[in-house]
Amino acid sequence: MKKTAQAAIRPEKAEDIAAVFAVNQQAFKRQEEARLVDVLRAQVSPLLSLVAVVDKAVVGHILFSPVHVENARRAPQLMLGLAPMAVLPEYQRKGIGSLLVRRGLDACRAAGSGAVVVLGHPGYYPRFGFVPAVQFNLRCEYPVPDNVFMAIELMPCSLDGCQGIVKYHPAFAGV
Ligand SMILES: CC(C)(COP(=O)(O)OP(=O)(O)OC[C@H]1O[C@@H](n2cnc3c(N)ncnc32)[C@H](O)[C@@H]1OP(=O)(O)O)[C@@H](O)C(=O)NCCC(=O)NCCS
Known part of the structure; x- marks a missing residue:
């Protein structure tokens, strides 16, 4: 195990x-x-930044920053994008990333966020409840396959009637 x-x-x-x-x-x-x-x-608020600590050392990190849905008639008051997340190589595959995602989503919900999106591996994020964002008629601003852009509702029906292109902070375009 x-x-x-x-x-x-x-x-x-x-x-x-x-x-x-x-x-x-x-x-x-x-x-x-x-x-x-x-x-x-330096530029964005609100920002949710969590760290994973082992023996007083930071070994993992996860960040959530606001995204918005272009021209949406209806959207959650606060929608966040999960990115980036990282765990030191020697601490990977021990469950720390999963803990960061689960506690991160709890923190997003506590901060009043109705939904979170992620652009990431389709074999990893569904275990936390993410589904392809296209199921909510949401698409990524970047040209990526449908299954790698995912969303999760943190409040029931928060994405009802919300559709369009999800835009990240412009700084993401340079990465
Ligand atoms: C992604 C990352 C944060 C996961 O952290 P972690 O502590 O290893 O995660 P966990 O131990 O909770 O989960 C590991 C599982 O995720 C899977 N996984 C993680 N990243 C994956 C990826 N890019 N592709 C496929 N599977 C991945 C592992 O195969 C493993 O699967 P298993 O549980 O079925 O064995 C870590 O691998 C990392 O820092 N990677 C480099 C940076 C990165 O790619 N970040 C994500 C994009 S923002």
């Missing part, structure tokens, strides 16, 4: 910023996502 690491999930603090950069850089093996996190932190 897969070993589950004992990780504590908590909101990011100012003193975590360098460690969050390092986690993203090491997980993605490049700096673009780490820099994106810094840009969003």
